[in-house]
Amino acid sequence: MITKKQVLEAQNNWGNGVVKIGALKDNRAECEKFADEFLDTAYAFEAESVSFKPTKCEIEQFRPTKPEALSYFIAGDNRACKEDKGFAIQPxxxxxxxxxxxxxxxxxxxxxxxxxxxxxxGNEAKVEYTFGYKLINGELKIDVHHSSFPYNPNA
Structure with missing residues (x-):
């Protein structure tokens, strides 16, 4: 049985990974290497496609492959989706x-x-999320990731 502690640890690791990607943004090679490893650790791309719907996507809303997810997180000249600006390199x-x-x-x-x-x-951006985790070789991996900004009736 998956425990609450395992989920909280996976969430903490995911958040720390996003922060580290941003901290590495000025060293592009190291940033790309870490982001690639982060996706391997956090997501189930090696086992299957992932249902990934990130927050800031309009044209290519769904990213079932690792290259598309990497594009969302760090963008770059070789990004898979042209609309991406590198969410995780905010920082x-x-x-x-x-x-x-x-x-x-x-x-x-x-x-x-x-x-x-x-x-x-020090400003916080609030985002709604749903993450689905699958136990793969004893590790929790994200296979469903949906996030969006909260409803805004004035938008």
Whole structure:
């Protein structure tokens, strides 16, 4: 049975990974290497396609492949999706999760709630998320990632 502790650890590792990608943005080779390893560690791309719907996408909303996810996180000249600006190289100084609900099963977990991204000025961006985790070789890997900005009735 997947535990709450395992999910919280996976979330903490994901947030720390996003922060580290941004911290490496001025050393492009190191940033690309770490981001590539981050995707291998956090996501289930090696086992299957991932249902990945990141926050800041309009034209290519869904990113089922690792190159498309990498494009979203770090952009760059070789990005797979031209609209990407490199979400993780913002940079962010902190990511924190507030889970609304966790569904824990034998080999799968689902987490839903808000996560907050703190920028260099100390401002927080609130984003709604749903992550699906699958247990692969004893490690939780994300195979469903959906995030979006909260509803804005004035938009």
């Amino acid at each position: 962010w100084t902190k990511v924190r999760f507030e889970n609304s609900n966790l569904i824990l099963e034998e080999n799968r977990a689902i987490a839903m709630g808000n996560y907050f991204f703190t920028d260099l000025g």
